[in-house]
């Protein structure tokens with residue numbers, strides 16, 4: 001279950017929250033073993049953290065099951 005996973009950012013080592021884990025899986029595939037926090041992901045993709053938060057909201061609104069509560 002996503003809620004019980006404890007995953008840390010590959011780059012900074014920070015604990016990822018559930019939405020961050022879901023976004024990693026959404027963008028990199030369910031089998032990904034590399035996880036980045038929003039800040040490091042934003043740097044990697046050349047976007048802002050806000051862009052990524054907006055994307056999370058978009059995926060939630062579109063009913064993506066990775067992001068369900």
Ligand SMILES: [Zn+2]
Nearest residue numbers: 009012037040
């Ligand atoms: Zn990080």
